[in-house]
Amino acid sequence: xxxxxxxxxxxxxxxxxxxxxxxxxxxxxxxxxxxxxxxxxxxxxxxxxxxxxxxxxxxxxxxxxxxxxxxxxxxxxxxxxxxxxxxxxxxxxxxxxxxxxxxxxxxxxxxxxxxxxxxxxxxxxxxxxxxxxxxxxxxxxxxxxxxxxxxxxxxxxxxxxxxxxxxxxxxxxxxxxxxxxxxxxxxxxxxxxxxxxxxxxxxxxxxxxxxxxxxxxxxxxxxxxxxxxxxxxxxxxxxxxxxxxxxxxxxxxxxxxxxxxxxxxxxxxxxxxxxxxxxxxxxxxxxxxxxxxxxxxxxxxxxxxxxxxxxxxxxxxxxxxxxxxxxxxxxxxxxxxxxxxxxxxxxxxxxxxxxxxxxxxxxxxxxxxxxxxxxx
Amino acid sequence: xxxxxxxxxxxxxxxxxxxxxxxxxxxxxxxxxxxxxxxxxxxxxxxxxxxxxxxxxxxxxxxxxxxxxxxxxxxxxxxxxxxxxxxxxxxxxxxxxxxxxxxxxxxxxxxxxxxxxxxxxxxxxxxxxxxxxxxxxxxxxxxxxxxxxxxxxxxxxxxxxxxxxxxxxxxxxxxxxxxxxxxxxxxxxxxxxxxxxxxxxxxxxxxxxxxxxxxxxxxxxxxxxxxxxxxxxxxxxxxxxxxxxxxxxxxxxxxxxxxxxxxxxxxxxxxxxxxxxxxxxxxxxxxxxxxxxxxxxxxxxxxxxxxxxxxxxxxxxxxxxxxxx
Numbered sequence: 287x288x289x290x291x292x293x294x295x296x297x298x299x300x301x302x303x304x305x306x307x308x309x310x311x312x313x314x315x316x317x318x319x320x321x322x323x324x325x326x327x328x329x330x331x332x333x334x335x336x337x338x339x340x341x342x343x344x345x346x347x348x349x350x351x352x353x354x355x356x357x358x359x360x361x362x363x364x365x366x367x368x369x370x371x372x373x374x375x376x377x378x379x380x381x382x383x384x385x386x387x388x389x390x391x392x393x394x395x396x397x398x399x400x401x402x403x404x405x406x407x408x409x410x411x412x413x414x415x416x417x418x419x420x421x422x423x424x425x426x427x428x429x430x431x432x433x434x435x436x437x438x439x440x441x442x443x444x445x446x447x448x449x450x451x452x453x454x455x456x457x458x459x460x461x462x463x464x465x466x467x468x469x470x471x472x473x474x475x476x477x478x479x480x481x482x483x484x485x486x487x488x489x490x491x492x493x494x495x496x497x498x499x500x501x502x503x504x505x506x507x508x509x510x511x512x513x514x515x516x517x518x519x520x521x522x523x524x525x526x527x528x529x530x531x532x533x534x535x536x537x538x539x540x541x542x543x544x545x546x547x548x549x550x551x552x553x554x555x556x557x558x559x560x561x562x563x564x565x566x567x568x569x570x571x572x573x574x575x576x577x578x579x580x581x582x583x584x585x586x587x588x589x590x591x592x593x594x595x596x597x598x599x600x601x602x603x604x605x606x607x608x609x610x611x612x613x614x615x616x617x618x619x620x621x622x623x624x625x626x627x628x629x630x631x632x633x634x635x636x637x638x639x640x641x642x643x644x645x646x647x648x649x650x651x652x653x654x655x656x657x658x659x660x661x662x
Numbered sequence: 663x664x665x666x667x668x669x670x671x672x673x674x675x676x677x678x679x680x681x682x683x684x685x686x687x688x689x690x691x692x693x694x695x696x697x698x699x700x701x702x703x704x705x706x707x708x709x710x711x712x713x714x715x716x717x718x719x720x721x722x723x724x725x726x727x728x729x730x731x732x733x734x735x736x737x738x739x740x741x742x743x744x745x746x747x748x749x750x751x752x753x754x755x756x757x758x759x760x761x762x763x764x765x766x767x768x769x770x771x772x773x774x775x776x777x778x779x780x781x782x783x784x785x786x787x788x789x790x791x792x793x794x795x796x797x798x799x800x801x802x803x804x805x806x807x808x809x810x811x812x813x814x815x816x817x818x819x820x821x822x823x824x825x826x827x828x829x830x831x832x833x834x835x836x837x838x839x840x841x842x843x844x845x846x847x848x849x850x851x852x853x854x855x856x857x858x859x860x861x862x863x864x865x866x867x868x869x870x871x872x873x874x875x876x877x878x879x880x881x882x883x884x885x886x887x888x889x890x891x892x893x894x895x896x897x898x899x900x901x902x903x904x905x906x907x908x909x910x911x912x913x914x915x916x917x918x919x920x921x922x923x924x925x926x927x928x929x930x931x932x933x934x935x936x937x938x939x940x941x942x943x944x945x946x947x948x949x950x951x952x953x954x955x956x957x958x959x960x961x962x963x964x965x966x967x968x969x970x971x972x973x974x975x976x977x978x979x980x981x982x983x984x985x986x987x
Contacts, residue, residue, distance in 0.1 A: 411767075420767070425767070429758075436723075440731020440732040443732055445735070447737070467723060469721075469724075474719065474721070632764050633803050635772070635826075639902065
């Protein structure tokens with residue numbers, strides 16, 4: 287049993303951390319974190335923070351329809367992207383899609399998934415914040431809450447059957463642990479002993495429902511015990527801790543020792559989505575407490591303590607990243623509307639007669655004027 | 663030609679496809695050691711081993727999701743539902759995932775998968791165990807839905823379903839598992855989306871599927887004795903729906919009776935009725951009539967169950983009404 291899993295000897299109450307209160311790294315783990323890795327972590331968390339802010343602005347301007355903010359929870363998606371092999375499979379939930387950016391997925395193509403125009407690999411069919419990329423083995427989560435987790439287990443199982451080295455990681459929130467598909471995924475993963483990691487981002491709120499109304503168990507990690515797999519509770523605002531927990535769980539999976547369940551304890555600083563106003567159901571004082579444990583601030587302090595961030599460098603980098611993001615948005619906004627007959631593509635592997643008939647009907651009508659650009 | 667039972671024909675198709683393509687495997691409740699609740703998978707565990715004939719925990723939604731994941735990365739799962747009634751538990755995985763992943767991802771991800779099992783009433787299995795589920799599934803773009811009524815089609819449609827790159831639902835029937843029929847040896851593929859004329863006739867077309875095919879043929883026999891020549895069409899596939907074969911027949915007969923076990927509200931029968939009234943309006947000599955299961959939950963009581971499902975007597979009655987119009 288490896289170190290982090292040993293530290294989760296108590297999934298009830300243990301909390302695995304690497305970044306200490308004085309912004310130094312726990313000496314037991316410090317050797318695993320080079321300056322280059324720390325710089326990368328810091329930069330990616332900052333980029334995601336800046337991206338979120340920019341995307342919320344354009345959502346409010348009506349340029350995209352919906353947006354699910356990650357603010358406060360950046361550590362887990364960034365750590366995931368850095369901890370896994372490039373071809374491992376990722377099934378994110380609402381707030382982990384950005385893992386694919388860390389794995390080199392093009393920023394403008396990523397943003398295009400919120401526009402659904404000709405730059406979008408999903409061809410305008412999937413709602414924002416449901417990011418997919420075949421190029422990086424990432425499959426969109428299901429809006430119905432939970433179904434992506436058994437699918438991740440299925441992928442892991444297929445890897446095992448085919449003796450392939452890849453593992454799969456499936457995400458869910460604390461709310462989704464009430465779903466049957468959480469049970470399905472946990473049970474099948476353990477019974478079939480598949481190479482996967484199931485990660486619950488416990489951000490304390492499922493829209494307006496607090497986590498204590500979601501379960502009577504002392505922690506989410508403790509649920510792993512009953513399924514017969516290790517459960518790990520990790521400080522979800524500590525990028526280094528999440529990174530190391532995933533590294534070890536992934537290594538364990540790759541060694542054929544089966545699945546691991548990780549509870550990443552974090553907090554949703556922002557709203558559930560652009561359609562939500564959290565001030566109606568939660569206390570600002572609680573939010574403030576968690577702001578003080580902000581994953582970006584903690585990473586920034588680590589960087590300063592190591593002498594990797596000079597005075598004013600943070601602001602300069604934030605501005606530079608925002609410029610990159612604005613440039614990427616400008617590229618996406620050059621895109622055009624998808625061709626209207628594309629509605630019928632990808633319904634089936636090939637176009638059946640009845641869809642050919644409907645396509646002809648559609649093309650026989652005059653092109654409608656659609657919002658935001660030319661029609662085709 | 664040699665004869666096989668319907669369940670043996672299904673098994674032969676699955677076995678031949680598993681020999682042909684090592685990516686194909688079957689999973690479900692009791693499919694392995696127990697040989698299948700209806701013995702459709704009998705002997706398959708011994709032939710292929712536990713990695714390709716997989717017994718699963720009792721969790722339809724769970725193993726549907728697992729199989730969808732496996733299908734996304736290159737395997738070709740056959741998922742057995744002990745009966746289609748239980749697929750209701752897995753409905754979200756079929757409706758929102760298997761069916762939509764290809765389209766939602768812009769074709770980046772595909773789900774070549776077969777879901778199969780017995781559909782409709784068995785014998786006195788009551789309200790929760792007698793659903794004719796085709797009405798729900800035939801509605802969904804992205805799915806294909808086939809309903810074999812003969813042993814030969816059981817093999818041919820199953821083989822085509824396994825080779826198809828889309829999610830395909832094979833709706834079998836517990837009451838048909840034991841029937842015998844001639845089945846070609848070796849590769850036998852029945853194209854999905856092509857109906858079969860089971861009996862030629864000139865005066866009234868009966869369009870039907872699944873268990874209602876033998877019921878309709880029995881009715882046609884009775885009607886022939888009364889001098890009414892019915893043409894009986896087995897749709898075989900409900901999505902895509904071969905309304906062309908039905909339209910050709912209706913242009914000849916001028917009359918259409920649609921027979922199905924599912925509830926009357928909506929469904930493939932209503933869909934077919936809509937197509938035929940549009941395509942054959944000038945040929946129709948009588949209103950299209952649907953002879954369906956009653957609009958109530960299936961009773962356990964044997965007599966009441968018989969009254970709820972269409973039988974040859976109710977079909978002949980419907981045809982007589984159309985003829986008398």
